[in-house]
Amino acid sequence: xxxxLATVRRIAHLARIRVSExxxxxxxxxxxxxxxxxxxxxxxxxxxxxxxxxxxxxxxKKRADVVTDGNIVEKVLANAPAREDGFFVVPKVIE
Amino acid sequence: MSELTRLTLAEARDGLASKKxxxxxxxxxxxxxxxxxxxxxxxxxxxxxxxxxxxxASDERIAKGEARPLEGVPLGVKDLYATEGVQTTAASHILExxxxxxxxxxxxxxxxxxxxxxxxxxxxxxxxxxxxxxxxFGPVISPWRRKNSDAKIVPGGSSGGSAAAxxxxxxxxxxxxxxxxxxxxxxxxxxxxxxxxxxxxxSRWGIVAFASSxxxxxxxxxxxxxAAILLxxxxxxxxxxxxxxxxxxxDYEKAVGASVKGKVIGIPKEYRLDGMSAxxxxxxERGVNWLRAGGAEIRxxxxxxxxxxxxxxxxxxxxxASSNLARYDxxxxxxxxxxxxxxxxxxxxxxxxxxxxxxxxxxxxxYVLSAGYYDAYYLRAQKIRTLIKRDFDxxxxxxxxxILTPATPSPAFALGEKGAADPxxxxxxxxxxVTVNMAGLPGLVVPAGLSSDGLxxxxxxxxxxxxxxxxxxxxxxxxxxxxxxALPEPWWV
Numbered sequence: 001x002x003x004x005l006a007t008v009r010r011i012a013h014l015a016r017i018r019v020s021e022x023x024x025x026x027x028x029x030x031x032x033x034x035x036x037x038x039x040x041x042x043x044x045x046x047x048x049x050x051x052x053x054x055x056x057x058x059x060x061k062k063r064a065d066v067v068t069d070g071n072i073v074e075k076v077l078a079n080a081p082a083r084e085d086g087f088f089v090v091p092k093v094i095e
Numbered sequence: 096m097s098e099l100t101r102l103t104l105a106e107a108r109d110g111l112a113s114k115k116x117x118x119x120x121x122x123x124x125x126x127x128x129x130x131x132x133x134x135x136x137x138x139x140x141x142x143x144x145x146x147x148x149x150x151x152a153s154d155e156r157i158a159k160g161e162a163r164p165l166e167g168v169p170l171g172v173k174d175l176y177a178t179e180g181v182q183t184t185a186a187s188h189i190l191e192x193x194x195x196x197x198x199x200x201x202x203x204x205x206x207x208x209x210x211x212x213x214x215x216x217x218x219x220x221x222x223x224x225x226x227x228x229x230x231x232f233g234p235v236i237s238p239w240r241r242k243n244s245d246a247k248i249v250p251g252g253s254s255g256g257s258a259a260a261x262x263x264x265x266x267x268x269x270x271x272x273x274x275x276x277x278x279x280x281x282x283x284x285x286x287x288x289x290x291x292x293x294x295x296x297x298s299r300w301g302i303v304a305f306a307s308s309x310x311x312x313x314x315x316x317x318x319x320x321x322a323a324i325l326l327x328x329x330x331x332x333x334x335x336x337x338x339x340x341x342x343x344x345x346d347y348e349k350a351v352g353a354s355v356k357g358k359v360i361g362i363p364k365e366y367r368l369d370g371m372s373a374x375x376x377x378x379x380e381r382g383v384n385w386l387r388a389g390g391a392e393i394r395x396x397x398x399x400x401x402x403x404x405x406x407x408x409x410x411x412x413x414x415x416a417s418s419n420l421a422r423y424d425x426x427x428x429x430x431x432x433x434x435x436x437x438x439x440x441x442x443x444x445x446x447x448x449x450x451x452x453x454x455x456x457x458x459x460x461x462y463v464l465s466a467g468y469y470d471a472y473y474l475r476a477q478k479i480r481t482l483i484k485r486d487f488d489x490x491x492x493x494x495x496x497x498i499l500t501p502a503t504p505s506p507a508f509a510l511g512e513k514g515a516a517d518p519x520x521x522x523x524x525x526x527x528x529v530t531v532n533m534a535g536l537p538g539l540v541v542p543a544g545l546s547s548d549g550l551x552x553x554x555x556x557x558x559x560x561x562x563x564x565x566x567x568x569x570x571x572x573x574x575x576x577x578x579x580x581a582l583p584e585p586w587w588v
Contacts, residue, residue, distance in 0.1 A: 007462075011458050015445075027458065031462065034519065037406055040403070040406055041475055044403055050478070051477035052481045054338075056294065056535055079194065088426055093436075
């Protein structure tokens, strides 16, 4: 399989990465080169094989559903690019 | 250069215990070496004050007879580990200036045992790379050079800063991480020892995530014993990482020096690649002979799905990365670029904040997970992963204790030499190491010789799950048998 330019732009938007018009063809080539590289996997017989979900057989651990921390607003916001009154600030998202 | 920086970690530990020198003297020697090695670009951030503060506390504990296992031992930390109050970037512009208000579990374990921190080590951006050339903070230069050449050589990646710092004597040992070979390939390129433990042996909590089902922490060190000492402190169960395993951590150092007599060593025929260099083939044969001479039984084995591991990895790893890296959105931390709306904010921030290789992998991952392609790519790759693991399971069930392979298909290369035209050329570096991550197994790389142009070459030992002790015993046997590799003398000062 290979991707066309329109697909490259669609993937870029899904990934929320702005891709310039000049950059798109280069990305297309690189992505197609990687897709060529993984093409051989189509020839592997995977009939009846379970997909790996855990490298070792172990049951998912669950912790008690209790509050383990909190009241650390300063720590949570310490690295925020923009903050106000204990909140992260983002551009308006609702008109 | 101070003689103290020439000690191994074990020698330094013993010298501190017998009060031959103080922790402050030891740390000052390394702080000085680090300050004079800017050319190598191994450290992104240096923390000399922190190292000295802890060293002073260590001297007090040693005086009181309360020394802990790593008391006063200066280490470097890969800048993928969150360190409280010290910038943590994953070598990415998008995290530049990020100062975590928390400490990763593995580094917390090292500080609990008395180690000191010299600084944060350079790496490929988000641990994506095999040469340390994708770092936003510039490439790391290996302390190694080819014979009669001053061309700049890569230290490997992604833990290039860790490997270069250990080889250049800029720390006694370093933390590293390995998703497809990122501990083992740089260890091989720099004549150092690196171990990727079994998946689940070390907590991933507080380590910047790349591909969560493959990522594992481990040490890079001067020799096998030092690696064993470090892993004992790093490993252990952590309730904050549900994939970390609740099993006791052995005293790995005790395994160093254990007999390898009667161990069954598998030699997988699929690792004999077409066009493999004669030098690598010869190195592998010498490794076989050393273990045989030590009393091990050598057995040819087959791991038929080996060749699919690297392509399957380049589906699984980018898929998981695209999901993990979705958090870098310019809202809560790191870089922010604003535009006309929130989508602009996301797209502009991520376009500027991520480097080329990271953008490429996120795009691949997004594509293979997107509607209509999930089954054809991701699900198929995960099935192939089951087959790769089954190959190993069968070999171990047939009595094989460990598997010996080359670590890399070539010695280190020069900066800019690989991957410029085709990203896949760089990916091929991990052809021998990536299977181990896909199957969740432990893998140890030990230096075993020099290439014709004077660069280090390593051998890899792959073990059964949670049998790191076997790898340390076998690794030390190779270390003892192999010609001694003298680390390079400092041309960079």
